Amino acid sequence: MRRYGLAATIALAALALFGVSAALPVFDGRVNGADALRTGGLAAGSVVALYALWLNDRRRRVEERRQELEGDRTELDRERIADERFARAVELLGHEADQVRVGALHALAGLARSSPGHTQTVLDVLCSYLRRPFAHPRYDGGEWERDERNAADRELQVRLTAQRLVTDLLPEAAPDAPAYDLDFTNATLEYFDLSGRRIGTLVARYARLFHDNNLSRCEVLGPVWMTAASTHAGGRFRCRDAVFRGRAQFAGVEFGGPVVFDRSVFHGVANFRGAALHSQVSFAGCRFEGVAKFAEVTCADADLDALLGEAAVVSERE
Missing domain, CATH: 2.160.20 (Pectate Lyase C-like)
Structure with missing residues (x-):
């Protein structure tokens, strides 16, 4: 299309040059040949300038479309990375080490802060963790082995972290x-x-x-x-x-x-x-x-x- 447009522009410019140069002396006897040729050149230049403006506008629209596609691609990559972070953090919530579970909770909270669209989902996961059955010596009494008491204390710290993060994520x-x-x-x-x-x-x-x-x-x-x-x-x-x-x-x-x-x-x-x-x-x-x-x-x-x-x-x- 650009090749045909260039050819058409050259043809129109030549037509304007010769047409205006030939027509001016006929319609206005006071115009000499040099002035007619100069006016014809201006007309031909106007045609070329219009073609250049069209090319610039076309180039601008192509660039805007390219930027939109790059923006869409970047957004898709960001969402994919966020989904991978979310899936990995949820998987780590089942880890037996309490410090890993705490890290997973903070990773989820960080995802909610960087991607507000995930906030409700992250809150649902945190609430789900707090809904898990939980017992502790100071809640239920009874006889507890030392290892059981220590495990309950570590889990309590994880749950308190989840509670604090829920509060922090709420406006x-x-x-x-x-x-x-x-x-x-x-x-x-x-x-x-x-x-x-x-x-x-x-x-x-x-x-x-x-x-x-x-x-x-x-x-x-x-x-x-x-x-x-x-x-x-x-x-x-x-x-x-x-x-x-x-x-x-x-x-x-x-x-x-x-x-x-x-x-x-x-x-x-x-x-x-x-x-x-x-x-x-x-x-x-x-x-x-x-x-x-x-x-x-x-x-x-x-x-x-x-x-x-x-x-x-x-x-x-x-």
């Missing part, structure tokens, strides 16, 4: 921050701090919570499912100034230690039906903007009506 509560889902069904958690984080859906059915776990100042956009979760060994559950945008399901929870929901806001249904509160409980300054269900709740520390009387708003109670 702080802000209107424009993304919201990721967490699933801790049947998980064993200790000193888990999600305070000030933004969460999509939070699932912790039948979770076992030890020592001190914190949801204060967090914002949960989706539903919260903590059905039959429990705190043990006098562990605290702190949930001050939290915002629950969807349904908050705490039915059947058993809190063995102090529980604090001060100034938290429940926009949807708040279901505490059948909850067992064995220690100090506080709902001071809470707002229940949806239906608040407290049927069959047992409080060892104080009367439930007195506790809810401290709440700022209880729009409807069942």
Whole structure:
């Protein structure tokens, strides 16, 4: 096409040169031969200049397309490398050495930071690791051999690393921050701090919570499912100034230690039906903007009506 275009351009330029040079003296007797030839040369040069502009535009479009292809190829290579890193890290989570498992957890977190599109998948893997059955002497008591106790201590360090990385990967509560889902069904958690984080859906059915776990100042956009979760060994559950945008399901929870929901806001249904509160409980300054269900709740520390009387708003109670 470029060869034919060049030939056509030369032909048009020659035609413009001779045509204009011959036509000008005929239509304007004042123009001499030199001026006519000069004007014809300008016309021929204009034709050549237009062809040069077309070539430059064509070259520019080809270069842009080449850059787009290189960008697509680079992105595909980046995704392939990320997938390989992810697969390798997940494989190492089954390694018998605890330091290798810790390294695999950090590799997954690094992948989520460098490739935000993998964040939810990495969080799913971390949550899955925390859902694995786990026992420790200070949880379950009983007689433990020295090797078993040491193995449990090493595994506990791995799990605490997984908890910390989950917290680090969650964005702080802000209107424009993304919201990721967490699933801790049947998980064993200790000193888990999600305070000030933004969460999509939070699932912790039948979770076992030890020592001190914190949801204060967090914002949960989706539903919260903590059905039959429990705190043990006098562990605290702190949930001050939290915002629950969807349904908050705490039915059947058993809190063995102090529980604090001060100034938290429940926009949807708040279901505490059948909850067992064995220690100090506080709902001071809470707002229940949806239906608040407290049927069959047992409080060892104080009367439930007195506790809810401290709440700022209880729009409807069942």
